[in-house]
Amino acid sequence: MSDLQAIKEAVMKGKRKDITGLVQAALDAGTDPQVIINDYMIEAMKEVGSRFEAKKIFVPEMMMAARTMQTGVDVIKPLITKGKEIEKLGTVVIGTVFGDLHDIGKNLVVLLLESSGFEVVNIGENVGPQQFVDKARELKADAVGMSSLLTTGDPHIKSTIDAFKASDLDGKVKLVCGGAAVTKKFAVDECGADGYATDAVDAVRVIKQLLEAAA
Amino acid sequence: MVCPAIPLGPETMKHIKEKMDDISCLPGSSKSHPKIMDTGKGVVFQPMGRRITANPEKAILELALEAGVDIQSTCGGKGLCGKCRVTPAGPVSEPSSHELNLLKHENDGDRLACQTRLLQGGTVWIPEPSRSLKPVILTAGQPVELRMDPLLKVHEIKISPPSLADPEALQDLLQEKLGEEEKPFSLSLSILKALPKIFKEPKGYVTVVIRQGNEILDISLGHQIQSLGLAVDLGTTTIVAYLFDLKTGLPLAVEAEMNPQVRYGDDVISRIGFCLETPQGKSALSTQVRACVDELAAKACKTANASSRRIMDCVMVGNTAMHHIFLGLDPVFLSQAPYMPVTKQGIDLKARDMGLGFAREAWLHWLPVKAGFVGADTISVALAVRADKVTQPTLILDLGTNGEMILAVPGRMVCCSTAAGPAFEGGHITYGMRAGSGAIEQVVMDPLSHECKLIVIGDGKPIGLCGSGLVSLISQLAAADFITPGGSFNPRMMGPHLRSSPDGLEYVVAFADQCGFDHDLVLTSQDVSEIQLAKGAIRAGVEIMMQELGITKLGEVLLAGAFGNYLDPQSAQQLGLFPLPDQNRILGVGNAAGTGAVMALISSKERKHADSLSLNMQYLELTTHPDFLELFVDWMAFNCHD
Numbered sequence A: 001m002s003d004l005q006a007i008k009e010a011v012m013k014g015k016r017k018d019i020t021g022l023v024q025a026a027l028d029a030g031t032d033p034q035v036i037i038n039d040y041m042i043e044a045m046k047e048v049g050s051r052f053e054a055k056k057i058f059v060p061e062m063m064m065a066a067r068t069m070q071t072g073v074d075v076i077k078p079l080i081t082k083g084k085e086i087e088k089l090g091t092v093v094i095g096t097v098f099g100d101l102h103d104i105g106k107n108l109v110v111l112l113l114e115s116s117g118f119e120v121v122n123i124g125e126n127v128g129p130q131q132f133v134d135k136a137r138e139l140k141a142d143a144v145g146m147s148s149l150l151t152t153g154d155p156h157i158k159s160t161i162d163a164f165k166a167s168d169l170d171g172k173v174k175l176v177c178g179g180a181a182v183t184k185k186f187a188v189d190e191c192g193a194d195g196y197a198t199d200a201v202d203a204v205r206v207i208k209q210l211l212e213a214a215a
Numbered sequence B: 001m002v003c004p005a006i007p008l009g010p011e012t013m014k015h016i017k018e019k020m021d022d023i024s025c026l027p028g029s030s031k032s033h034p035k036i037m038d039t040g041k042g043v044v045f046q047p048m049g050r051r052i053t054a055n056p057e058k059a060i061l062e063l064a065l066e067a068g069v070d071i072q073s074t075c076g077g078k079g080l081c082g083k084c085r086v087t088p089a090g091p092v093s094e095p096s097s098h099e100l101n102l103l104k105h106e107n108d109g110d111r112l113a114c115q116t117r118l119l120q121g122g123t124v125w126i127p128e129p130s131r132s133l134k135p136v137i138l139t140a141g142q143p144v145e146l147r148m149d150p151l152l153k154v155h156e157i158k159i160s161p162p163s164l165a166d167p168e169a170l171q172d173l174l175q176e177k178l179g180e181e182e183k184p185f186s187l188s189l190s191i192l193k194a195l196p197k198i199f200k201e202p203k204g205y206v207t208v209v210i211r212q213g214n215e216i217l218d219i220s221l222g223h224q225i226q227s228l229g230l231a232v233d234l235g236t237t238t239i240v241a242y243l244f245d246l247k248t249g250l251p252l253a254v255e256a257e258m259n260p261q262v263r264y265g266d267d268v269i270s271r272i273g274f275c276l277e278t279p280q281g282k283s284a285l286s287t288q289v290r291a292c293v294d295e296l297a298a299k300a301c302k303t304a305n306a307s308s309r310r311i312m313d314c315v316m317v318g319n320t321a322m323h324h325i326f327l328g329l330d331p332v333f334l335s336q337a338p339y340m341p342v343t344k345q346g347i348d349l350k351a352r353d354m355g356l357g358f359a360r361e362a363w364l365h366w367l368p369v370k371a372g373f374v375g376a377d378t379i380s381v382a383l384a385v386r387a388d389k390v391t392q393p394t395l396i397l398d399l400g401t402n403g404e405m406i407l408a409v410p411g412r413m414v415c416c417s418t419a420a421g422p423a424f425e426g427g428h429i430t431y432g433m434r435a436g437s438g439a440i441e442q443v444v445m446d447p448l449s450h451e452c453k454l455i456v457i458g459d460g461k462p463i464g465l466c467g468s469g470l471v472s473l474i475s476q477l478a479a480a481d482f483i484t485p486g487g488s489f490n491p492r493m494m495g496p497h498l499r500s501s502p503d504g505l506e507y508v509v510a511f512a513d514q515c516g517f518d519h520d521l522v523l524t525s526q527d528v529s530e531i532q533l534a535k536g537a538i539r540a541g542v543e544i545m546m547q548e549l550g551i552t553k554l555g556e557v558l559l560a561g562a563f564g565n566y567l568d569p570q571s572a573q574q575l576g577l578f579p580l581p582d583q584n585r586i587l588g589v590g591n592a593a594g595t596g597a598v599m600a601l602i603s604s605k606e607r608k609h610a611d612s613l614s615l616n617m618q619y620l621e622l623t624t625h626p627d628f629l630e631l632f633v634d635w636m637a638f639n640c641h642d
Helices: A002-013 A016-028 A033-053 A059-079 A104-115 A129-138 A151-165 A184-190 A200-214 B010-021 B060-067 B097-103 B170-178 B189-200 B260-264 B268-277 B281-303 B320-327 B376-384 B467-479 B525-549 B562-566 B569-575 B592-602 B604-616 B628-634
Strands: A091-096 A119-122 A143-147 A174-178 B005-008 B042-046 B050-053 B085-089 B122-125 B144-147 B152-158 B205-211 B215-221 B228-234 B238-245 B251-258 B311-318 B347-350 B363-366 B394-399 B403-409 B412-418 B439-445 B452-456 B498-501 B504-510 B521-524 B556-560 B586-590 B617-619
Touching: A002 A016, A002 A033, A002 A059, A016 A033, A016 A059, A033 A059, A033 A104, A033 A200, A059 A104, A059 B525, A059 B628, A091 A104, A091 A129, A104 A119, A104 A143, A104 A200, A104 B628, A129 A143, A129 A151, A143 A151, A143 A200, A151 A174, A151 A184, A151 B268, A174 A200, B042 B060, B050 B060, B122 B260, B152 B170, B170 B189, B170 B205, B189 B215, B205 B311, B228 B281, B228 B320, B228 B376, B228 B592, B238 B281, B238 B592, B251 B260, B251 B281, B260 B268, B260 B281, B268 B281, B268 B320, B281 B311, B281 B320, B311 B320, B311 B376, B311 B592, B320 B363, B376 B394, B376 B403, B376 B412, B376 B592, B376 B604, B394 B525, B403 B525, B412 B525, B439 B467, B439 B504, B452 B504, B467 B521, B467 B525, B467 B562, B467 B569, B504 B525, B521 B525, B525 B628, B556 B562, B556 B592, B562 B586, B569 B586, B586 B592, B592 B604, B604 B617
Parallel strands: A091 A119, A091 A143, A143 A174, B042 B122, B228 B311, B311 B363, B394 B556, B412 B617, B556 B586
Antiparallel strands: B005 B144, B042 B050, B085 B122, B152 B205, B205 B215, B228 B238, B238 B251, B347 B363, B394 B403, B403 B412, B439 B452, B498 B504, B504 B521
8 A cells, every 4th residue: 555655645745757657556556546536646635735724835835736636637537437426515617817818826726626526617718707607607606716817907807706796697606716916805895706715725715615604 | 431340348348337336226127026015014115125024113214224225314313314215105104394394395205214104014215315225236238249330320511501603492402412322311390490590600510410311310510519329228127228429339328227117016017007007007107217218318418428419319128018108008918818019010209209308300219029028128138149140059038027038049039938026036035135235146055064155245244135146045955955855944954044933934044143134034935935936937938948949958048137147057057947058158148138229229230130030039928838837837846957
C-alpha cells in the first residue's frame, strides 16, 4: 500500500512529473480507480486545503497540488464507469465574466470543488450574462460561480447578476463571486450576490454553506 | 546636406545619466493590485511605492517615518514650516488652523503631512519639492550609433522683397530661394501671415524649417536659430523627455517627472477603470498627462536655455493604455477580451492639438503599438536593441507591471506580455520598493553560517527590497533550504532569522537596529508567493516563445529598465526567470524605450523602421495558450531546473 501513500504525497507536494507513473503503477496492481481518487487524491487535496487555511502553504503550492491531482485524474478518468460515481453534493456552473480571459484562479476553484464532491461544469472565459443564465438553466445548476480578475470586469459581474435576477432562475440558483478584482462589499452588498469567496478554499466553504442552508 | 554620424555614445549617455541622477523619482511602475486604493487598510507613499499599515491616530508624516520614506520637514512636525506638503487621496482629518494659514486659500487638495491623518488609508503623493529622498538612477540607454537624418530640414537663406525686377508673390520668392532641392510646399495660414514681416526685414536672413520636403513648419528671422526635437518615454509611473538639437543632433537636456496619473492608480488597469467609471475621467487623465509633458518640455528647454516654441518635432512612446489615454482614445476595448487597441499604426498629429506649447506647426509622432498589452514602448525597445538584426536567439525582457518580452532569432521575432504583476519592482511585497536609495539590491549569504551581507543602494540603512534584491535573497534562501521547492518556508530551519508570525512563517532580512526604521525588515511567506507567481508567468512566456520559434537555447538575454542593471545574472537564473544563455550573456540595456524614441526622433529611417519592426513582429496571446497554465504552475516551483 506504500505506493498509494506515495500518490497522496505526490499530490500534496505537487510532484506533477511523478504522478502519472505512480497512478499507472497502482492501476496495474489492480487498485480500484475510484479508491485512488477518493481515498488518496481527494484526501491529499483536503489536507492541502487545511494547510492553506493554516497559512502553512500558499497559493503557488495549492496550484501545484491541484495540477498534480488533475494530471493523475486524467490517467484514471477513462477507466471510471458512470454507474460507479458517488452521489454529488450539487451542480455548480462556473465561468469568467464577459471581457475577461483569465482562467487560472477559476480553474483552481473548479478542481477544489470537484475534489470536494461537487459536479462542476466549467463554461470557460469571456462568458456573457445570458450565456451564464442559459447554461445554469440547462444544467439545472444549484450554484453559479463567476470570476473576474480585472477591475474593469466589475460592471460585467453586475450585469450577470442582474440577468439572473431578471430570469426565471431568480432565487433558485445561488450566485457566488470571486476573483482578484471583486470585493465582498461590491458583489454582495452592491450587486446582490448570495456569496463571495476570497480564495479557492473559501469558495468550497461558501458554496457548501449556501447549498446546505437552502436544503 | 551633410549628415554627421550621431554618437548616442558614451559621452551622450554620460550626459543623460548625469541628468537622470538629478531626478528624485524612480523608474518603472508599481503595484498593479486593483484593490489598493480602496482596501482602507494600507497607506501607499508615492512615487516611492512604499506601503505601510494605516493608522488613523498618526499623522501622515509619522507614518512616512515609520515606512522609511523621507518627507521634508524643518519645523519638526509642528505645522509651521509648510515644507511637508503632500497630496493625500482618501478620507482625511480636518485641517488645523496652522495648516489653513500655511496653505492659504490654495484649494488643490494639498495638505501638510505633519497635520493630516488619513482616516482609512489610501495613497499619499509626495510632490517633488517635499521629497528628500536621494536621487535614483533611471539609466540611460545603450550606446547606439545612428546617422542623423531627421524628418525636418533647416535652411538658412537670404531673401529680398518683391521688386519691379522680380514681381513675384512672397511664397514664390521663398520657393525660388529654397531652390530645386525642395518641392513646392504647402504653407499654413500662420506661416503666410508671418511672411510680410519677414520680407520687410532689411537684413533678410531667415531660417526655414521644412518637414519631409513639403511643409514649412517655421520661418523665422535670422540665422543660427535652433530647431529642437523632443523624444518622450511616457511610462505608467515616470515620464522622461529628451531634448535634442535637430540641426546638430546633439542632446541638450533630459528631464523626468512622475506621471501625474499615479494618484488615480498605479497600474494601467486601474487607470483604464478610472477612465471608464468616472465621468470625465478620461479627459481628466489626458489633460493631466499632456500638461505634464508640456511642463517637462518647458523644463528641458529652460535647462538648455532655449524656448519650447522652437520644438518642431516630437516622438512619443509608451504602453498602449498610456498611448490611448494621452491621445484621448477610449480605452474600453483594452479592458476586455481580446484586448484590442483602437489602432496599431503609428500616428502623426499636430502637437498643438494635444495642447502642447511647441512651435505652432510642430508635429507629434507616436510609434506604433503591437497589441493591447504590447505598446509603442516595446516597439521602441526592439528598435533600440536592433531586435531584427540579432545573430543568435536573443530574449529581451522589460519587467514592468506587465512583463513585456520579445524573443528574436535571425529572421523572426515574437513578443508577448504576461500579467506578471509588479513584484519585481517591489510591488505587492511587504517591504518592496523600487530601485532607489535605501533599497537592498543584493544579498550575499554565507553558505555555512547563513549570515547575510546586504548591499544597499546609496549605502545607507536598508528600508526595503527592490526587484534585484528580492531575486538575490529568494534564490539564496531556496538554495540554502530555507525555502522548500514548493515555496513555503522550511519549518526545520527555524532560528533567529526564520520565525512565526500570524500570517505564516517569515524571514528577518534585517533586524530593527540595522534598518532605517524602528522595526524588523522581513520577507513574508506571502511575498515569496508573489515572486513565485510572477516568475512562473514570465518563465511560461519565455518557454512558449521558445517553443514557437523552435529553439532550446538562448544566446543572449537583454534586460531593459533599472531591474536589469542591478540584477545578478546568477540569481536570476537560479530563480528560474529564464534559461541560462550561452556563456551567461545577460546584459542590462537601461532605458531602451527612451533610446528608441530618440532614434526615431533623429532619424526618419529609424522612424520608418519602427513601423516595419511592428509589422514583422508576431504577437502571442498567452491567456488562451493551451500550454500556459501547465508551464506557469511548473515554473512556480524552485526546483524546476533546466
